Amino acid sequence: MRVAIDAMGGDHAPKAPVLGTIEAARKLKDAEFVLVGKESEIRLYAHDLPDNVKIMHASDVIAPHAEPVKSVRRQKDSSLVVCTSLVRDGQADAMVSAGNTGAFMVAGLFVVGRMTGIERPALAAMLPTFKGKGVLLLDAGANTDSSPKNLVQWAQMGQAYMRLTHQMAKPRVGLLNIGSEPGKGNELCKTAYGMLENTCTDFIGNVEARELLNGVCDVVVCDGFVGNVLVKFYEGAGIGLLDSLKQLFLATPLTKLAALSMRSGLKAFRSRFDYAEYGGGPFLGVRGVLVKAHGSSSSRAFEMAIRHAYKMQSGGLIQDLERSLQG
Amino acid sequence: MRVAIDAMGGDHAPKAPVLGTIEAARKLKDAEFVLVGKESEIRLYAHDLPDNVKIMHASDVIAPHAEPVKSVRRQKDSSLVVCTSLVRDGQADAMVSAGNTGAFMVAGLFVVGRMTGIERPALAAMLPTFKGKGVLLLDAGANTDSSPKNLVQWAQMGQAYMRLTHQMAKPRVGLLNIGSEPGKGNELCKTAYGMLENTCTDFIGNVEARELLNGVCDVVVCDGFVGNVLVKFYEGAGIGLLDSLKQLFLATPLTKLAALSMRSGLKAFRSRFDYAEYGGGPFLGVRGVLVKAHGSSSSRAFEMAIRHAYKMQSGGLIQDLERSLQG
Numbered sequence: 001m002r003v004a005i006d007a008m009g010g011d012h013a014p015k016a017p018v019l020g021t022i023e024a025a026r027k028l029k030d031a032e033f034v035l036v037g038k039e040s041e042i043r044l045y046a047h048d049l050p051d052n053v054k055i056m057h058a059s060d061v062i063a064p065h066a067e068p069v070k071s072v073r074r075q076k077d078s079s080l081v082v083c084t085s086l087v088r089d090g091q092a093d094a095m096v097s098a099g100n101t102g103a104f105m106v107a108g109l110f111v112v113g114r115m116t117g118i119e120r121p122a123l124a125a126m127l128p129t130f131k132g133k134g135v136l137l138l139d140a141g142a143n144t145d146s147s148p149k150n151l152v153q154w155a156q157m158g159q160a161y162m163r164l165t166h167q168m169a170k171p172r173v174g175l176l177n178i179g180s181e182p183g184k185g186n187e188l189c190k191t192a193y194g195m196l197e198n199t200c201t202d203f204i205g206n207v208e209a210r211e212l213l214n215g216v217c218d219v220v221v222c223d224g225f226v227g228n229v230l231v232k233f234y235e236g237a238g239i240g241l242l243d244s245l246k247q248l249f250l251a252t253p254l255t256k257l258a259a260l261s262m263r264s265g266l267k268a269f270r271s272r273f274d275y276a277e278y279g280g281g282p283f284l285g286v287r288g289v290l291v292k293a294h295g296s297s298s299s300r301a302f303e304m305a306i307r308h309a310y311k312m313q314s315g316g317l318i319q320d321l322e323r324s325l326q327g
Numbered sequence: 328m329r330v331a332i333d334a335m336g337g338d339h340a341p342k343a344p345v346l347g348t349i350e351a352a353r354k355l356k357d358a359e360f361v362l363v364g365k366e367s368e369i370r371l372y373a374h375d376l377p378d379n380v381k382i383m384h385a386s387d388v389i390a391p392h393a394e395p396v397k398s399v400r401r402q403k404d405s406s407l408v409v410c411t412s413l414v415r416d417g418q419a420d421a422m423v424s425a426g427n428t429g430a431f432m433v434a435g436l437f438v439v440g441r442m443t444g445i446e447r448p449a450l451a452a453m454l455p456t457f458k459g460k461g462v463l464l465l466d467a468g469a470n471t472d473s474s475p476k477n478l479v480q481w482a483q484m485g486q487a488y489m490r491l492t493h494q495m496a497k498p499r500v501g502l503l504n505i506g507s508e509p510g511k512g513n514e515l516c517k518t519a520y521g522m523l524e525n526t527c528t529d530f531i532g533n534v535e536a537r538e539l540l541n542g543v544c545d546v547v548v549c550d551g552f553v554g555n556v557l558v559k560f561y562e563g564a565g566i567g568l569l570d571s572l573k574q575l576f577l578a579t580p581l582t583k584l585a586a587l588s589m590r591s592g593l594k595a596f597r598s599r600f601d602y603a604e605y606g607g608g609p610f611l612g613v614r615g616v617l618v619k620a621h622g623s624s625s626s627r628a629f630e631m632a633i634r635h636a637y638k639m640q641s642g643g644l645i646q647d648l649e650r651s652l653q654g
Contacts, residue, residue, distance in 0.1 A: 144514075232505075233539060258589050
C-alpha cells in the first residue's frame with residue numbers, strides 16, 4: 001500500500017506532516033509513504049527518513065483561503081493536486097492533507113472522482129462524545145442545500161465506515177432534527193425520515209442536538225450547512241472552554257495547586273476531546289481513501305490521520321462501500 | 328403595567344413560577360402580576376402573596392409534548408392560552424411561560440398575532456459567550472425553511488431588542504454562515520447577505536460558528552432549523568461538560584479539596600453560563616411582550632424572566648419595533 005501525504009498543507013507544514021509521516025512509517029512497515037511538496041522545505045525536517053518514505057517534489061502550494069475551484073484548476077503542480085492525481089492514477093491508494101478544506105474537496109471530486117451511484121460525496125467528522133465512542137457526523141460541510149437522497153447515501157456510507165474502523169456490527173443511524181417525533185423538522189428532514197426508515201438498517205429516528213453527545217447513535221446525518229455549523233461551533237466552544245478553565249486554574253497559587261492535583265484527570269479529559277486522537281475526517285463517496293486532517297494538526301495528529309488512512313485502505317473500505325451501494 | 332405568568336408551565340410548575348413571581352413582584356412594585364393556572368395548586372405555594380399579585384384560575388394545562396396546533400385550538404382554558412388571551416385583549420402587557428415551546432409559539436402567532444409587516448416572528452435566544460456580553464440568536468426554532476427576507480427582519484428586530492435591553496447604541500449583526508467571505512454558504516445565505524448589506528446598519532458580514540462565542544457580534548441571524556440545532560447543542564454540551572467536570576472534581580479526596588479551593592471561580596463560571604441569569608428568550612414580531620422561559624426554569628429563572636419582560640415592556644420594545652419596521 002502506498003499513502004500520499006500533502007507535506008505543504010496545514011498551519012504547521014511542512015514540519016508536522018513530515019514528522020508525523022516518519023512516525024507513522026516506522027510503525028507501518030508494510031506500507032510506503034510519499035511526502036509531496038517542495039523538496040527543499042521537506043528536507044529541512046527529513047533528516048532520518050525511513051526506507052519506506054519517499055519525497056516527491058511539487059513546486060506549488062494552494063493557500064489556506066484560496067478560492068477552491070480556481071486553485072485546483074490552475075495549480076496543477078500544487079502538493080494537494082499532485083496527491084489526488086497519484087490516487088486517481090493508482091500510484092497511491094490513500095492520501096492525507098491538512099490544507100485548504102474547500103480545495104481538498106474540489107480535488108477529491110474532480111481529480112479523483114465520485115464512486116458510481118454516489119450523488120454527493122460527504123465529509124465525515126468524528127465528534128467526541130461524553131458517553132459512548134463518539135458519533136460520526138455527515139455531512140460536515142461538503143454540500144449545502146442537500147437532498148433527502150443525499151442523506152440516505154451518507155447514512156449508508158457512515159455505517160460502512162463505522163463497521164470497518166470501529167468494529168461495530170450494527171452502527172445506529174440518527175437523523176439530526178429539531179424534534180424527536182417523526183414528522184418534525186424542515187422539508188428535507190420530513191422526506192428523509194421516511195426514506196431512511198425504509199432503506200436504512202438500524203435507523204433510530206430523529207436525534208436532537210441536545211442528545212448528540214450522549215452516545216444515542218453512532219452515525220448522524222444532516223445537511224452539510226447544518227453539519228458544518230455544528231462541527232465548527234463544537235470546536236470554537238471547546239477552545240473557549242479550555243481557555244476559561246485554564247484561567248480558573250491559574251488564578252491563584254491555591255488553584256494552581258488544585259490543577260496539579262487534578263493533572264491526570266484533566267489530561268484524560270483533554271485527550272478525549274482532542275482532534276489529534278481522531279485521525280482526521282474521511283471524504284466518503286470518492287474513488288479512493290482521502291483523509292482531511294485538521295488545519296491545526298500537530299505531527300501527532302498527522303501520524304494518527306495517516307494510520308487512520310492506512311486502516312481504511314487495508315480494511316477495504318472502498319470495496320466495502322461499493323458493495324453496500326450495489327446491495 | 329400588568330404581566331401574566333403561566334403558573335403551570337415548566338418542569339417545576341407551579342412552585343417555580345409562583346415563587347419567582349412573588350420575588351419579582353416584591354421588587355417591581357409599580358407593576359401588577361397575574362398567576363394563571365389551577366388555583367388550588369397555585370395556592371399551595373402562594374402563602375404570602377404581595378398585594379400586586381393576583382391569581383386567575385384556568386382549569387386546563389397543555390402537556391409539555393402535546394401537539395402544539397391542536398392543543399392551542401382545543402385547550403382554550405389552558406393556562407398558556409389564557410395568558411396569551413389576556414395579552415391579546417389588552418388585559419396584560421406582557422407574559423412569561425416555561426411551558427410547551429411549540430404551543431407557546433402557536434398561541435403567540437394565532438392568539439396574540441403578528442405585528443404588521445412581520446412575515447415570521449422569531450424566537451430569540453441569548454447565548455452566553457466567552458468574551459463580550461453574549462450574542463442574541465434568531466431564529467432559535469420558530470421557523471424552518473426560512474426566506475432571506477425573514478432573516479433581514481430578524482436582524483432588525485434583534486437590533487431593536489439589544490438596543491433596549493442591553494443599552495447598546497449600535498448592535499453588530501452577523502449572518503451565521505459556513506465561510507467568512509461574501510458569496511459563501513447555501514442559497515439562503517447568498518441572497519440574505521446582499522439584502523443585509525443593503526438594509527442593515529452595522530452588518531458585519533458572515534460569522535462562522537467557531538467565532539460565535541468570541542463576542543464578534545451582538546446579534547446573529549440564521550434559519551430556525553440551524554438556530555435550534557445550535558442552541559440545543561450548546562445546552563447539551565454544557566450539561567455534559569458540567570457533569571464531566573463534576574466527576575473530575577469528585578474523583579479523589581485531593582480533587583475534592585481542589586474543587587473547594589476553586590469554589591468561587593467555578594461558581595462564577597457556572598453562573599456566567601446559567602440560563603437563569605438570562606431571563607428567557609423573547610418571541611419577537613408578535614403584538615405583545617412574550618417571553619419563553621426555559622422548561623427547566625427554577626424560581627430564580629422565573630424571576631429573571633419576569634423582570635426581563637418588565638424591562639422590555641417598560642422600555643417600549645413593541646413601539647420601538649413598530650417604528651423601526653416603518654422606518
